[in-house]
Amino acid sequence: MNAPAELRVFIADDEAPARARLKELLADVRAEIATRVAGEAANGLETIDRLPGSGAQVLLLDIQMPGMGGIEVARHLARLERAPAIVFVTAHDRHAVEAFELNALDYLMKPVRAGRLAAALKKAQAAGPVARERVESAGKLANAGAREFFSVTERHRIALVPVAEVLYLKAELKYVTLRTRAGEHLIEEPLVNIEKEFADRFIRVHRNCLVARAAIRGFERIAGSADEEPHWNVVLDGIAERLPVSRRQWPAVKSVLPEARP
Amino acid sequence: MPSIRQNPHPDVLPDFRNLGVVARALVAVNLLGLGAALVKEADWLGAADVFVRSTVLIEPPLLGTLATLYVASPLLRRLPYWLACIVVVALVLALAAATRAGLGQFADVSLARMLVLAAASTVIVLAYLALHRRAYSPALAEARLQALQARIRPHFLFNSLNAVLGLIRSDPRRAERTLEDLADLFRALVSDGRSLVRLADEIALVERYAAIEQLRLGSRLRMAWDLDQAPMDALLPPLVLQPLLENAVYHGVEPGTGIGDVLVRIERAGDRVRVLVENPLRPDSGENKKASVRAGNHMALDNIRERLMLFFDAEAKLVTRAADGRYRVEIDIPYRTGRA
Numbered sequence: 001m002n003a004p005a006e007l008r009v010f011i012a013d014d015e016a017p018a019r020a021r022l023k024e025l026l027a028d029v030r031a032e033i034a035t036r037v038a039g040e041a042a043n044g045l046e047t048i049d050r051l052p053g054s055g056a057q058v059l060l061l062d063i064q065m066p067g068m069g070g071i072e073v074a075r076h077l078a079r080l081e082r083a084p085a086i087v088f089v090t091a092h093d094r095h096a097v098e099a100f101e102l103n104a105l106d107y108l109m110k111p112v113r114a115g116r117l118a119a120a121l122k123k124a125q126a127a128g129p130v131a132r133e134r135v136e137s138a139g140k141l142a143n144a145g146a147r148e149f150f151s152v153t154e155r156h157r158i159a160l161v162p163v164a165e166v167l168y169l170k171a172e173l174k175y176v177t178l179r180t181r182a183g184e185h186l187i188e189e190p191l192v193n194i195e196k197e198f199a200d201r202f203i204r205v206h207r208n209c210l211v212a213r214a215a216i217r218g219f220e221r222i223a224g225s226a227d228e229e230p231h232w233n234v235v236l237d238g239i240a241e242r243l244p245v246s247r248r249q250w251p252a253v254k255s256v257l258p259e260a261r262p
Numbered sequence: 263m264p265s266i267r268q269n270p271h272p273d274v275l276p277d278f279r280n281l282g283v284v285a286r287a288l289v290a291v292n293l294l295g296l297g298a299a300l301v302k303e304a305d306w307l308g309a310a311d312v313f314v315r316s317t318v319l320i321e322p323p324l325l326g327t328l329a330t331l332y333v334a335s336p337l338l339r340r341l342p343y344w345l346a347c348i349v350v351v352a353l354v355l356a357l358a359a360a361t362r363a364g365l366g367q368f369a370d371v372s373l374a375r376m377l378v379l380a381a382a383s384t385v386i387v388l389a390y391l392a393l394h395r396r397a398y399s400p401a402l403a404e405a406r407l408q409a410l411q412a413r414i415r416p417h418f419l420f421n422s423l424n425a426v427l428g429l430i431r432s433d434p435r436r437a438e439r440t441l442e443d444l445a446d447l448f449r450a451l452v453s454d455g456r457s458l459v460r461l462a463d464e465i466a467l468v469e470r471y472a473a474i475e476q477l478r479l480g481s482r483l484r485m486a487w488d489l490d491q492a493p494m495d496a497l498l499p500p501l502v503l504q505p506l507l508e509n510a511v512y513h514g515v516e517p518g519t520g521i522g523d524v525l526v527r528i529e530r531a532g533d534r535v536r537v538l539v540e541n542p543l544r545p546d547s548g549e550n551k552k553a554s555v556r557a558g559n560h561m562a563l564d565n566i567r568e569r570l571m572l573f574f575d576a577e578a579k580l581v582t583r584a585a586d587g588r589y590r591v592e593i594d595i596p597y598r599t600g601r602a
Contacts, residue, residue, distance in 0.1 A: 014516075015421065015478045021428030043519045064417070067519045091420035110424040 007125055008038035010056035010084065012047040012073070014065045022060055022089075022112065029118040033125075044068025045160070048076055051084065052156045058124045059084040060108075063096050068148065071096065071139045076151040076158055078132035079188075085124035086135075099141035103134040146197050150178055152185045161185050163201065167215045167236050168243060169194060171208040181238045205234055205253050206246045212236075213256050219245070274339050275346040276391045278331035283391060287328060290387045295320045298379075319371060322364075323357035323380060330357075347388055354384045414451055418508065425478045440477055443470035450501060458497035458573065458598075461528070461535070465489060468503040468526070475511050483515050484523045491529035495599045498535070499573045505562050506539040506591055514541025514589060530597055537593040543584050563591065570595060 009026060013019045019040055026035045039054035041047040045067040051059060059077070063070030074086050088107040090096055100107045106120050106127075149160040165180040171191040178185040195202060195210055202210040215237045222244075224230035232250060233242040245253050276283045299313035330353055331338070338346045358380035362373050371379075422444055429437040450467050472485050507526065515522030525540040563582065570578035570593065579594040 014482075015425060015428075016480050017425035017428030017477060018421070019428075020432060021424060024428070024431060045519065064516075066517050091424065092416040110420050111427050112424070 006034045006036045007121060008055055008057045009035045009121070010039045010041070010047075010051050010054055010059045011037060012041045012044075012051075012059060012065065012070070013062040013089065014042050015062075016042070018062070018110065022117075025112060025114045025117050028114045029121075032118045033121050035121065044070065044073045047073050048151070048158050048160060051077060052080055052158055056084045058121060059086045061086050061088050063088050063090045063093060071135070071142055072147050072149070074130070074135045075132070075139055075147060076149070076153075076160070078130065078135050079151060079153040080158065081153075081155060083129035085128055086130055087120045087124050093142070096138075096142040099138040102141060103138040105130060105134060105138055146201070150185070150187050150189075152178075152187055159185070163198065166202075166212060167239060168209060168211045169202065170210075170243075179239065179241075203253060203256055205243055205249050209243055211243060211253075216256055218257065219254065274343055275335070275341070275350070276395060277339065278328065278335040284328055284332070286391065286394070287387050288324065290390055291320060291324050291383055292317075294383045294386065315370070318365065319358075319361060319376065322361040323354055326357040326361075327354050327384075350388065351381055351384050354380050414447070415508065415512065418512075421478055422474050425474075429477070436477070440474055443474050446470050447474070447504070450504075453500065455500055455569075457500075459500045460494065460600075461492060461496040461498060462494040464498060464500065464503050465492065465494070465528070467501075468507055471504050471507060475507075475515075479511070479515060482518070482521055483511060484521050486523065486525045488525065488527035488529075493530040493535060493597060493599075496530070496535045497598045497600060498595060499569050502566055502569070502593065503537065503539075505566060506537070506593075509562055509591070510539050510541035510589075514544060517544045518542065533597045535595050535597045537595075538590060540588050540590045543587050543589045566593075 011019050011022050013022070019042075023037060026037065029035075038056040039050050041050050042065075044065045047059075047061070047065075048068070061070045061073060065073075070088060070090075074088070077083055077086070086105070088096070088100055088105060089110060089112065090107060091110040097107065097109075099105075106123055108116055108120055147163060149162055150166065152159040152161065161178055161180060165182075166178050167181065168179050169191060170177045170179070174188065175186045176189055176191055176194065178187060191208065191210060195204060198210075201212060201214075203213050205211045211234055216234055217237050218235045219232045220235060220242065222228070222231055222233055229247075231247065232245045232254075234245055234253065235242060278284060278287075295316050296309075296313050299309045299316060303309040303312050327350070331350065338349060341349065355377055358376055359373065362371070362376050422440070426437050426440050426444070429440065446467065447470055469487075472483075476483055476485070503526070507524070510524045511522075514524060522542050525538070527536075527538040527540075529536050563580065567578075567580045570580060574595055577596045579592075581592050581594075583590045583592070
């Protein structure tokens, strides 16, 4: 039944009256721009869960939502193969608005006006998905802080791995392996960026490896052998695997333990 | 973000160019001398005689000190209060010693005694002047109260207006009620914050506020009211409860995806009124919240604490506790009614 010209819009806002209002406005501007509501979500995690399969082309994204704020949601969605265009919606967040302005991201202020909504939708339709770099740069500016999740992007799905559960990250070729107690995940992000973003959570133990400071239980000395230089291994909480500490990182790494000890 | 100065009139030395201050110091020191004379001599005449003779010892250092302070006052007022006090005491002691030396054998008091008496009277006068300042600076207290007057978060205002807009077509009656509630809330916010209000009115206001939040948050906000024992005639500063509930919702309910239970309990215990507001404790997420928001929370609580102090002085208490996954704010104020 849907005419191909209908723009599929997804609404993410934690307040039901706010979602109702946006739907009414979408109906009001129908003459100007035809839309169809492709889905709704009442928090950040629901958005991550529902949007990829919804076929939405534009996401109206409230930035102040429980579970996961809009800016982090946008950062994860930007990795999707068919990422939606995003129009941020905010009631009052000076920092976020400044960040959006500087990164040319589109946003609406609550209460939203029909005219502004129509203009934003048209613009979003023309511009398509936002560049990940712009969302990330806005996130930094808006003081959004570090993410709470890593995202593993599949074709039509985003799996989230809480940063707090990650024991170590290891770079291999173009991927980074996340190791949690439960298993392993592959993400596509430079280790250097992760090190910068989570400087107080992870410490570099080796050229290709970051370890969660809180997970470090101790170190063991490995005597040298024919094909191995003597070095230290880091012992992690909850997994049997040991990770080698490079000679270069050792002085910084060994100082972590006293504070990790109960 | 400009912060509210929590202590806009810190202790400074009184202005010794102020006639009132000088007169008070003169009278106070001479009264002390008269008192000492009355204690020393049993009959009135004897006492008068002692007092007159003591003025020889009292007046030179007193007048000398006041004259010096008149000149040096602007300088001294720039020093920290304690340091300025030490300077004044030192000045008095020096002048007292000089007076004693100048009088030579005419002085009928030992140097040590003279110095101790001089120091003691100086401390007494300084303490008196400090007390006086604190008790009788209503203008300052009022300015402070106005600066401290509770403010609503813009976040709440815009979200509420947005919620009402979302309601107008589907449930116009509820939209009307919500606008009425908002109007009442804002009337209270722009009203004079300097007089006490009845607990009953404050509770009515906070219920309106809760109704608006309920509309926005729906089932996520679960309010529990325990007001059966609340003394409705008790007086308290305006807008003490509303910011507490606003905090509870903002920090305890909004950041969560599930249901947030908020409890408001008000009861009377003897001559005290106790208010408890309790909300779920949310783990500090690394979200855009963090430092700025937590600082905001403390600012709101500090603001309430200071307003309570301005009204009730040391008789009011505000304590916060975080335990068992709940965050509690308790206020304990004296039970006062309009009649008392």
